[in-house]
Amino acid sequence: MFGRFTALKDISMTVGRGEFVTLLGPSGSGKTTFLMILSGFEAPTSGQLTLDGREMTETPPEARGFGMVFQGYALFPHMTVEENIAFPLKVQGRSGADISRRVRDMVEMVGLGGHGHKRPAGLSGGQQQRVALARALAYSPPVLLLDEPFSALDKNLRGQMQDEMRRIHQETGTTFVFVTHDQEEALALSSRIAIFEKGQLQQIAPPREVYERPSNRFVAEFLGDINILPVTASQIEGRAIHLPDGTGDNLAIRPENMGLSLTEPTCGNALPVELRDLTYLGAETRLALATKGGVAVTLHMPTAKLPEGLAPGAAVWTSWEASRGFML
Amino acid sequence: MLRSRLFLLAPLLIFLALAYLIPFLGVMRWSVTLPEPGLGQYKTALTDPLVLSVIWRTVRICALVTVLAVAMAYMITLLWVRGGPVMRLFVELCILIPFWISVLTRAFGWLALLSNRGIINTWGQDLGLLAEPLTLVRNEFGVVLGMVHFLIPFAVFPLASAMRAVDERVLLAARGMGASRARVFWQVFVPMTKTGIFGALLLVFVFALGFFVTPALLGGGRSVLVAELIWLRIFQSPDWGLGAAISVIMMVAIGLLLMLTMKYAKGPGR
Numbered sequence: 001m002f003g004r005f006t007a008l009k010d011i012s013m014t015v016g017r018g019e020f021v022t023l024l025g026p027s028g029s030g031k032t033t034f035l036m037i038l039s040g041f042e043a044p045t046s047g048q049l050t051l052d053g054r055e056m057t058e059t060p061p062e063a064r065g066f067g068m069v070f071q072g073y074a075l076f077p078h079m080t081v082e083e084n085i086a087f088p089l090k091v092q093g094r095s096g097a098d099i100s101r102r103v104r105d106m107v108e109m110v111g112l113g114g115h116g117h118k119r120p121a122g123l124s125g126g127q128q129q130r131v132a133l134a135r136a137l138a139y140s141p142p143v144l145l146l147d148e149p150f151s152a153l154d155k156n157l158r159g160q161m162q163d164e165m166r167r168i169h170q171e172t173g174t175t176f177v178f179v180t181h182d183q184e185e186a187l188a189l190s191s192r193i194a195i196f197e198k199g200q201l202q203q204i205a206p207p208r209e210v211y212e213r214p215s216n217r218f219v220a221e222f223l224g225d226i227n228i229l230p231v232t233a234s235q236i237e238g239r240a241i242h243l244p245d246g247t248g249d250n251l252a253i254r255p256e257n258m259g260l261s262l263t264e265p266t267c268g269n270a271l272p273v274e275l276r277d278l279t280y281l282g283a284e285t286r287l288a289l290a291t292k293g294g295v296a297v298t299l300h301m302p303t304a305k306l307p308e309g310l311a312p313g314a315a316v317w318t319s320w321e322a323s324r325g326f327m328l
Numbered sequence: 329m330l331r332s333r334l335f336l337l338a339p340l341l342i343f344l345a346l347a348y349l350i351p352f353l354g355v356m357r358w359s360v361t362l363p364e365p366g367l368g369q370y371k372t373a374l375t376d377p378l379v380l381s382v383i384w385r386t387v388r389i390c391a392l393v394t395v396l397a398v399a400m401a402y403m404i405t406l407l408w409v410r411g412g413p414v415m416r417l418f419v420e421l422c423i424l425i426p427f428w429i430s431v432l433t434r435a436f437g438w439l440a441l442l443s444n445r446g447i448i449n450t451w452g453q454d455l456g457l458l459a460e461p462l463t464l465v466r467n468e469f470g471v472v473l474g475m476v477h478f479l480i481p482f483a484v485f486p487l488a489s490a491m492r493a494v495d496e497r498v499l500l501a502a503r504g505m506g507a508s509r510a511r512v513f514w515q516v517f518v519p520m521t522k523t524g525i526f527g528a529l530l531l532v533f534v535f536a537l538g539f540f541v542t543p544a545l546l547g548g549g550r551s552v553l554v555a556e557l558i559w560l561r562i563f564q565s566p567d568w569g570l571g572a573a574i575s576v577i578m579m580v581a582i583g584l585l586l587m588l589t590m591k592y593a594k595g596p597g598r
Contacts, residue, residue: 041500062506074501080517087515088505139505 011201013194015143020169020176021204022186025196026222027078031148034196035179039145040064051142066214067144067174071151073128075120081107081131087326088139106134106278109168111190126157130164137172146178162188183223187211217328219248225255227297228328229271237293241269246327255300260287261317263308270319273297275312289318352579355572362569369573379557379574386554389543392537393475396530400476401483408484409491415432426483435545438474439465442546466548474542479535483528490524528590534582554578 011034015021023031036042037049040061046191049057056064076084085106089099100170107116110130119130129149150158164283166189169176180186185208194204195218214220217228222303229236229251234243236251243251264270276296277288285306297318310316359369373379408419426434441447442464452458464470494517502512518525540555547553552560554574561571 001478011541041504041505061510062503064504065506066504068501068504070497071493072497072502074495074497074517076498076502076520078522087502087507091511135501135505 007123011081012180013201013204015175015177018173018175020166020189020191022190022193022254023177023179024183024186024193024222025064027181029196030199031179031194031196033199035145035147035177038143038177039068049169050158065139067139069129069132069136069144069146069149071148073120073132073149075128075135077120080117080119081112081123084120084131085138088135088232091161092139102138106138109137109171110134110164116319125153126161129161133165133168134205137174140172141174143175145295146176148181150180150182154267158182158185165189171235187223195222197222198308208288212254213326214252214328217252220252222328225298225300227253227255227258229253229291229295229297231327235269236290237272237295242322244322244325247325250328251325252328253320253325255286255298258297258299258318258320260299260301261319262314264317265319268319269322270296270317273316273318275314275316277312278310287317332422355575357570359572362572369569370577372570373573373577379570379582382552382554382557385468385551386537388537389471389475389551389553390533393472393536394529394533396472396562397476397479397532398483398487398525401480401487401528402525404480405484405487405491409488423481423484426477431478431541432545433473434478435542438470438477438546442470442473465546466550470546470548470550471543471551471553474546475536475539478539478542479532482535483532485530486527487521487524490521490527494520527589531587534585537578537582 011030013021023034025031033042038043040056040059040063044057047057048055051064076087079087082103085103086099089102094102103116107113112127112130112134115123115127120131123131132149150161153161162185165176167285169189178186178189190203190207193207193210195202195210197218203210204218205213205215210219211223214223220226220228231241231243231249231251235241241251261270264272271291273289273291275287276290279288280303281288283303284300285303287301289297289299291297299318347395360367362369403421404423407415408423411419429437439446443449443466444461444463446464448464449458449461453461464473498520499512499516502516503509507515538555539553542561543551543553544556544559547556558571558574561567561574
């Protein structure tokens with residue numbers, strides 16, 4: 001698939017065949033509306049949607065032939081798992097033998113062998129999710145649209161389903177457009193992430209680029225934690241600092257790229273800070289620091305590498321490599 | 329907690345016992361004691377051709393009325409639950425206004441409209457559309473019409489709660505898979521509301537079985553239903569025992585239907 005999408009709020013996006021694009025943003029950012037426009041359930045007031053060069057802005061949803069997985073799965077409660085998966089195939093008027101073969105394959109693919117005759121009410125959330133996925137993929141749609149499909153699952157199950165989703169994406173080669181507000185999910189699954197905020201597309205790029213080179217402050221702050229230090233004339237609070245290339249009045253550094261020492265480091269960029277608080281998170285410990293000027297700085301450090309006897313109130317140093325930061 | 333709830337229910341329970349249970353026990357006693365002790369009246373009720381023909385007519389008319397009322401109520405409810413705000417208000421007025429008007433008033437209203445010298449026939453003849461007056465009441469047509477009209481609102485409420493429970497996204501999902509609107513309606517929406525349909529059918533049927541005023545007035549004594557037959561046995565002929573026996577049979581039949589309703593409502597779900 002090769003389409004160019006231009007939606008309501010000046011959004012222009014091209015999704016390549018077989019991509020896994022995630023639409024990520026806080027609630028109300030327009031990501032779901034955008035998905036609804038792709039699906040045809042909502043119409044843009046202006047703009048254009050094309051699939052393989054074919055205009056389909058006005059095409060009704062039933063004629064688009066896209067697969068769709070809804071939040072809450074939207075399974076047919078009066079049909080068994082097999083009947084649910086067979087529904088779109090029956091709509092297409094396929095032969096009975098073809099349908100039952102395809103249904104069997106799909107049930108197998110999503111690992112629901114033995115559950116084919118159950119109703120959705122008799123399945124767990126994760127299993128219902130798999131049925132929804134199998135049903136949406138049964139007729140090999142060119143595009144699969146997914147609206148927060150994992151939001152109802154608990155954290156462990158969510159991780160499992162993410163792995164499964166990635167496997168199915170690779171197996172089928174279908175183009176996936178996926179809406180979520182869970183940043184980890186977006187980072188783990190996507191070939192590209194599109195960040196939405198206030199109805200506008202803030203950035204669209206591969207996960208690593210969005211995380212490490214965010215195009216603006218919203219993106220930087222939305223994905224993970226970030227420390228933002230105001231820079232004046234190449235100095236932070238009077239200390240000369242090596243700055244990375246780029247323009248902007250702030251130096252931004254991810255917490256995991258900053259280190260801690262009890263004495264002033266001999267080389268590299270460093271700032272004296274006061275330890276305000278420690279939060280033990282198991283493998284990691286989160287440290288809340290403050291510069292002399294009162295700017296909050298957060299650090300994520302492996303708990304095992306934490307100096308002994310650290311307590312709130314301690315005067316310490318934080319340091320980083322210039323190349324690890326970026327200007328905002 | 330439980331005790332205080334029972335306390336709140338007590339006035340209703342006492343009222344029901346005094347107004348319904350005790351008199352009904354009396355009716356049961358008549359059915360096995362009048363004119364002489366024994367089950368003779370039950371035997372008559374289940375073998376007498378006149379009584380059987382009335383029961384058969386009642387079941388037949390009630391079944392027809394039920395199907396018509398629920399089918400129409402389904403369409404109305406669909407507009408009510410899924411229509412725009414203006415449509416909703418319009419439907420609410422159409423359902424609620426008749427609901428507020430007494431059953432007697434409505435039956436007389438139909439008479440004024442449908443009788444040989446009613447509005448339809450006099451206007452039709454005056455305008456030259458009708459050579460002879462049409463027989464619209466004092467027959468089964470009138471009875472069915474009046475009963476359907478009365479019973480539609482009762483079918484609307486169970487249907488509405490079933491339709492409101494349908495997740496919009498399931499319908500969107502079906503359309504997204506290429507299903508036409510007609511297919512989504514018949515293969516997804518209707519099956520998903522089938523508990524509501526079943527509930528409405530039973531509710532309307534049970535109401536219809538015990539209906540008295542409308543059939544008595546619009547049937548004009550020509551198509552007598554069970555409730556009117558009981559009334560005739562007790563008030564017009566000194567045959568209290570038979571009237572009581574038919575009452576008990578009706579009560580048992582309706583009780584069984586209601587048990588079926590409750591079992592189904594709790595049962596396998598949708």
